[in-house]
Amino acid sequence: MKSTFFTFILLLPICLSCQQKPTEKITIATAANMQFAMKALTEAFKEYHQIDCELIISSSGKLTAQIKEGAPYDVFVGANMKYPEAIFQSGLAAHSPRIYAKGKLVLWTMDEEIEVSLDILSFPEIDHIALANPKTAPYGIAAMDVLNHYQLIDQVKEKLVYGESIAQTNQFITSKAAKIGFTAMSVVLSPEMKGKGKWLEIDPSTYRSIDQGVVLLKKEGKDIKDAQLFYDFLFSSEAHKILNDYGYLVE
CATH class of the missing domain: 3.40.190.10 (Periplasmic binding protein-like II)
Known part of the structure; x- marks a missing residue:
């Protein structure tokens, strides 16, 4: 009985975070300044595409270190361009980073x-x-x-x-x-x-311009089309409206 109870406890967080098939969920490594805005963005994105998003929130530097160590993230939303550029230079990005907003x-x-x-x-x-x-x-x-x-x-x-x-x-x-x-x-x-x-x-x-960058991460053996959809969504008029509401500058 005891082992069954602990198995349930261990599995519960996984079940709660996977409302759909695992292939329909993308994992977004998000700079902490974007914590609240990203919640609104992912909710809007899900309405459009019916794809769940899991957020990993930390400092840009720590997230960069985790990605270089092999963390299984799909998109990295940084608080500047330095760290997304470092990911690209390390060969871990599908393409060069872009500025999605200024903080x-x-x-x-x-x-x-x-x-x-x-x-x-x-x-x-x-x-x-x-x-x-x-x-x-x-x-x-x-x-x-x-x-x-x-x-x-x-x-x-x-x-x-x-x-x-x-x-x-x-x-x-x-x-x-x-x-x-x-x-x-x-x-x-x-x-x-x-x-x-x-x-x-x-x-x-x-203070120096806080040019916040996003980069799509390479995923060997995994289709990145859902992550690409979210990446593209960040540059949509809907996303820009949300970012403006949260005090970001967008072009």
Whole structure:
């Protein structure tokens, strides 16, 4: 009886994620800033094509490492072009990456007593400032660009706390483990977070353009037509409307 129970527990997550035949599901490795927008995109995609999508959410750097180590993903939706380009240069992509959107950076707090501004970052009452790890997350790189642009880095470097991705950074902010932090505009505009806390859009001229890239991955011995459908869908007018709603720039 005990072994039967554990077998059921082990199989349950697999059964829940496979509503259709395994061949009709695509696995999308998604940069954490796209977590909420990607949910909306995959729901719209399924309405059109009746194909399920499984999302693997992490930082672009970690996802790139996983793909190079053989992770069975079908599409990689990155937070910049660097990592999708690295996948292409490694010979793991069906073709070169394309920019599907440009991201925007915001400063966000859950503390209602704080008036959000860059100046406040150096104030004594701000003890922790959250941002994604700039070694693996493009939005973390953008946040560091901003701190350097405004010559704040020396004043705040001891306050910085790094999330492994935007998702963990958001946890620091929403839990108030950090009084304030940098995140993607798509997060604060998402249905899950809209109206929570206060935020300030950062001047895009103060950080390098967050050109977000997507690449279709090679799958030896597997038909990639479903993954190609999703890749193409990202550049459709329907997808562009969703991306715009989440604060992304699209061409």
